[in-house]
Amino acid sequence: MNDQSKAFTMEMDKSGSVASDTVMNPHKVTSRKVSVFYGLKQALFDIDLDIPDRAVMALIGPSGCGKSTFLRCLNRMNDTIPDCRVTGEIKVDGRDVHDPDLDVVELRGRVGMVFQKPNPFPKSIFENIAYGPRIHGLARSKSDLEEIVISSLEKAGLLSEVKDRIHEPGTGLSGGQQQRLCIARAIAVNPELILMDEPCSALDPIATAKVEELIDELKKNYCIVIVTHSMQQAARVSQRTAFFHLGILVEEGSTADIFTNPTDKRTQDYITGRFG
Amino acid sequence: MLSYLILVLLLLILAGFALGHRKALAVGATSDVRMHSLAGYHGWYVAALVGIPSFVLVLLWLLFQGPVVDWLLIGSLPKEGVDGLDKGQLDLLISQIKSVAAGNIFGDPDAVVLEAADRYNRWNTIADWALFVLAVAVALAGIALAQQRISARFRARNTVELVMSGLMIACSLIAILTTFGIVASLLYESLRFFDKVSVAEFLTGLNWEPQIPIREGQVTAGGAFGAIPVFAGTLLIALIAMVVATPIGLFAAVYLTEYASSKFRSVIKPLLEILAGIPTVVYGFFAVLTVAPAIRNIGQAMGFEIAPNSAFAAGAVMGIMLIPFISSLSDDAIASVPQSMRDGSYALGATKGETITKVLLPSALPGIMGGVLLAASRAIGETMIVVMAAGIIASLTFNPFEPVTTVTVQIMTLLTGDTEFDNPKTLAAFALGLVLFLSTLVLNIIALRIVQKYREQYE
Numbered sequence: 001m002n003d004q005s006k007a008f009t010m011e012m013d014k015s016g017s018v019a020s021d022t023v024m025n026p027h028k029v030t031s032r033k034v035s036v037f038y039g040l041k042q043a044l045f046d047i048d049l050d051i052p053d054r055a056v057m058a059l060i061g062p063s064g065c066g067k068s069t070f071l072r073c074l075n076r077m078n079d080t081i082p083d084c085r086v087t088g089e090i091k092v093d094g095r096d097v098h099d100p101d102l103d104v105v106e107l108r109g110r111v112g113m114v115f116q117k118p119n120p121f122p123k124s125i126f127e128n129i130a131y132g133p134r135i136h137g138l139a140r141s142k143s144d145l146e147e148i149v150i151s152s153l154e155k156a157g158l159l160s161e162v163k164d165r166i167h168e169p170g171t172g173l174s175g176g177q178q179q180r181l182c183i184a185r186a187i188a189v190n191p192e193l194i195l196m197d198e199p200c201s202a203l204d205p206i207a208t209a210k211v212e213e214l215i216d217e218l219k220k221n222y223c224i225v226i227v228t229h230s231m232q233q234a235a236r237v238s239q240r241t242a243f244f245h246l247g248i249l250v251e252e253g254s255t256a257d258i259f260t261n262p263t264d265k266r267t268q269d270y271i272t273g274r275f276g
Numbered sequence: 277m278l279s280y281l282i283l284v285l286l287l288l289i290l291a292g293f294a295l296g297h298r299k300a301l302a303v304g305a306t307s308d309v310r311m312h313s314l315a316g317y318h319g320w321y322v323a324a325l326v327g328i329p330s331f332v333l334v335l336l337w338l339l340f341q342g343p344v345v346d347w348l349l350i351g352s353l354p355k356e357g358v359d360g361l362d363k364g365q366l367d368l369l370i371s372q373i374k375s376v377a378a379g380n381i382f383g384d385p386d387a388v389v390l391e392a393a394d395r396y397n398r399w400n401t402i403a404d405w406a407l408f409v410l411a412v413a414v415a416l417a418g419i420a421l422a423q424q425r426i427s428a429r430f431r432a433r434n435t436v437e438l439v440m441s442g443l444m445i446a447c448s449l450i451a452i453l454t455t456f457g458i459v460a461s462l463l464y465e466s467l468r469f470f471d472k473v474s475v476a477e478f479l480t481g482l483n484w485e486p487q488i489p490i491r492e493g494q495v496t497a498g499g500a501f502g503a504i505p506v507f508a509g510t511l512l513i514a515l516i517a518m519v520v521a522t523p524i525g526l527f528a529a530v531y532l533t534e535y536a537s538s539k540f541r542s543v544i545k546p547l548l549e550i551l552a553g554i555p556t557v558v559y560g561f562f563a564v565l566t567v568a569p570a571i572r573n574i575g576q577a578m579g580f581e582i583a584p585n586s587a588f589a590a591g592a593v594m595g596i597m598l599i600p601f602i603s604s605l606s607d608d609a610i611a612s613v614p615q616s617m618r619d620g621s622y623a624l625g626a627t628k629g630e631t632i633t634k635v636l637l638p639s640a641l642p643g644i645m646g647g648v649l650l651a652a653s654r655a656i657g658e659t660m661i662v663v664m665a666a667g668i669i670a671s672l673t674f675n676p677f678e679p680v681t682t683v684t685v686q687i688m689t690l691l692t693g694d695t696e697f698d699n700p701k702t703l704a705a706f707a708l709g710l711v712l713f714l715s716t717l718v719l720n721i722i723a724l725r726i727v728q729k730y731r732e733q734y735e
Contacts (some may be wrong), residue, residue: 010710075623077619077622077623080618080622082538105625105626106625107625108622108623108624108625108626111626112623112624113619113623114620114622115616115623117616119614119616119617119619120620120640121617121618121620121621121635121639122617122638123638127283131621131624131626131634131635132624132626135624135625135626135627135630135634136625138292182620185620185624186623189624189625255696
């Protein structure tokens, strides 16, 4: 066990969660030889990457390097793209996501996702969050549903800002609030893993800081994978970092190591700003 | 005469463009300052100054030439011939003079009429020539004036832009003014109808028998103008059409946008839109020759009597006609919901069906409602199918297997054949038309309101 995983195990202990689980099975996601093809074009080449539970994993790399594509493999969102083919093995909680017996709808219930641009539904704030719990039948009564909505808003740090206008359209919020609404919406279905695809790239620095604070808070209970173009953001929020380049996973390690002491020249060039 | 004038004016416009263009180039070559506008803009400026005033003059002239000449004609008739004539007789005399002037001489016209016809022709010739000379003069003046203004500093580019926006305003005004004209004529004739039949009787009466004796001793009913059965028939047929068209169109749109492969979609969508291109008269005989007998046979096999021109046959075929309206507009509305909405829903673990019913359809609702209401106003106003397949007798019934009649069918039967324009039978058509216009107007307003309401809420 390296220093980094020790570090987050210790953090688990502090937050009072069951630490033994993390020690026994520190990897929420394991992927082996994952390749993705868009038609004839191969976008990802044999990715082997393990993602620890209750921590933040950052995926960095220049545009078009395949980091978002990899992220979308984890909840099989690539299924919605015609001509997209994924090979290799991805296990979430030890279960292969491509298992024909596995219900993709159920998988996506366990693996939440937040997108680059905030995409609240054209419904009220309440309805936006209630959507997931409703379709998954998580609430038995109306008061259950209200409780889920309130606690999700609370966890996303949005409750104090919107509690007077919870039945107003979610699209009327500011960009940063919309993005936190989308995070609240993802939390509401009680996922174990949250995928974030450049969640702050459309936000101003203040909204970004709030979302980052939230990510820091959420990692106590969730496994988070974040794609980002901002190296500072990766350094700030993540415990582990993976560097992708041209569809290849170049290097993966603790964030501190990657940023201070990268082993690969390409990683070094990228983080020092020589390309990308 | 007029066509020569227009030809000459077009040539002058071309000449104006060429002259302006050349002058601008010449000025640009000698001037110390850079030309503000390209030579082409100067050319367009001259052309506009030549064309617009002269064409406006021609239009106004043509509008007023007829009435002015008529007025002169009446004034020139001998006093003893005109005095004591009422308006109708005077109109008759004037039209007799005009037809003699046009060379259609029936019988033996009076010497006064022959003389007046001669005068009429002469005045018209004078007026035509005056117009020709005046219009060409205006055009030439335009060339001269515009040529003078061409200089390096003259902002022809902005001026042409201004003229273009003026032209666009004029074009949109034409459409609006035409609508006002239609409403005004409908209102005028309807008011004449309501002089003879009370509004209350028209709007609440249950009996519609518009046949009125035109000649002495003709055997018809006395005439009754209660339009409720006609409105009821229209609503019944429109309702049947919408019940057929809305679900089919909507489901087709959902299938095409969300489920069909792009290959299938590229074949099916144009095929579906062909339906919109079939002339309604073809739908009409499809309804009357194929669908109505089929429905009747099915009814007979099951042991009940169905009229050969049932509301159901007309409504169902009209529904088929409306499918492409609804499917095409709903298709556009659903396809324009951003992909991020679908992604958001799928990422939360929603199935395709849940995504469609809970996210896509609500988001696309304004567009879908727009399509449905557009189809509804088409259904109410559709004429040919119902003329051929629905009945003419106005019976107040909500049984779709009995014949009913519609507003459009009645308007058509009232206005074709022997008509007299001061007879309530004929005037009733205008009152029906007015109601039809108002109801489609209200439908359109509701459609706009719905679209606006959801826009406000969702964007």
